[in-house]
Amino acid sequence: MEYRKLGNSSLELSTITYGAFAIGGNMWGGNEKNDSISAIHAALDHGVTSIDTAPFYGFGLSEQMIGEALKGKDRTKVQLLTKFGLVWDGSNNGKGEFFFDANDEGKTVPVFKYASKANLIKEVEESLKRLGTDYIDLLQLHWPDNSTSISETMEALEALIQQGKIRAAGVSNYSVTQMQEAAKTIGLASNQVSYSMLNRAIEQELVPYTTANKIGIIAYSPLERGLLSGKYFKDAKLSNDDHRNGYFGQFDAEKVKALLQTIQPIAEEKKATLSQIVLRWTTLQNGITVVLAGARNAAQAIENAGAMNIELSAGELQMINNAIAGI
Template sequence: MEYRKLGKTDLKLSAITYGAFAIGGSMWGGNEKKDSISAIHASLDNGVTSLDTAPFYGLGLSEELIGEAIKGKDRTNIQLLTKFGLVWDGSNQGKGDFFFDAGTEAKSIPVYRYGSKKNIIKEVEESLKRLGTDYIDLLQIHWPDASTPIAETMDALEELIKQGKILAAGVCNYDLAQLKEAEQSISLASNQIPYSMLNRGIEVGVVPYAIENNIGLIAYSPLERGLLTGKYFKEATLKTEDHRNGYFDQFDPKKVKAFLNSIAPLAEYKNVSLAQLVLRWTTLQPGITIVLAGARNAEQAISNAQAINVDINADELTFIKEHLLNL
């Protein structure tokens, strides 16, 4: 595994980091607790020392599963990355900026973006309890909140750093203007942002700014939630309640399939899976510090960790880039 320094902080994170959205179950068609715990253990056993989660993932379940999985392990060898600012519980419901309804036909669960100082302090205490720890390595606002001044949110993060409850502060889904405004109040460790072969918008603006100002970039959805593994063009199917039934609609399936077919021979030549080739490509892109990869069982977790061993030379990077132009 490769370990990379996150921005201006002293944190060293695994280049392939475990993404814990799917094990929360909700929006993913459920989960299997035993498999989820096994996936976390397999990640740790294969050099993935960094685990990224959020209270919203499974409405607390993802953090609880991570807390259970790491119980009794050497905490100094594990980096916990979590978030705040998506609220759904009764005490905060209706506060902040309405985001979407995460419920079902039978039960409505309205979710709000809410980054007030009071809410951040509350959420951190809840996350610490679920994770079974007394500090969080990297705390990130999950989504920008238009109802709260960015300076207020950053002030709360600064206070938590001074208290020792978090080691570093980051943001997620911030555009260039929001990054610049946040940096007026705090030295940001990172910006967690969607980035993949199919979604490269941050290469203009965000990436150059992050490089120039030494802000780490955490790429999420590098496999576009499984689409770039190629399996959904074969036998794999999605459960009715899986959010990817709608998520995949943003992409042109014919173009994506043609692209994957064009790079498949390279994966075959290297005796690796398409997923491993795609993950490794993502870790090699300018400005990208770490890449999040989800796994719902040990087999997937091991495969993700081993992606770091895929050797892609300059000519092969050019080959992939040429085919990206067709997307």
């Protein structure tokens, strides 16, 4: 495993970081608790030291399982990354910005973006309790909230750093303009954004900005929620309540297949999986600090960590890039 410093912070994260969205279950067709905890343990055993989660993932369940999985572990050897700013329990009393209606076991649950100081303080305490820890390594605003000033949110984050509740502050899904506004108040460690072979929009403005200002980028959805693993072009099936039934529809399936067919010989030559090649390619892109990879069982976690054992030559990278350009 390789470890990288996150922006100007003191944090060093594993380049492959465990992404804990899917183990929350909601939007992913449920979860198996024992498999999820085994996946976390397997990731830790194979060099992954960083875990990224959020209160919204499973409405608290993801954080709870991480807390359970880490019982008895050396806390100083694990970096916990979580978020705040999505409210689903009605505690915002109608404040904030409506985001979308989530499904909780057949029940419609309105989700709001709400990043006020009071809500941030409340959420941090809840996350600390669920995670079973007294500090969070990186706390990130989950989504921009247009109903709260950026300065209010950033001032609250700075206060939490001073109190020792968090080691560093980051954002997620922020534009360059929003990051520039935040910089007036706080030195952000990172921005967590969607990035993959099929989605390289951040290369235009965001990567140049973060690189110039020494801010880390945490890439999420590098496998496009499993699409780039190739298994959904074979015999893998999705449950009816899995959000990917609609998510995959945004991509041209035939072009994605063609891309994977180009990558397949490289994977076979290296005795690797398509997923491993895709993850390794992502870690080698300019400006990308760490890459999130989800796993719902131990085998997937071990496979993800193994991506860092693969070397891609300049020629192989060019071959992959040429294929991506054709999409």
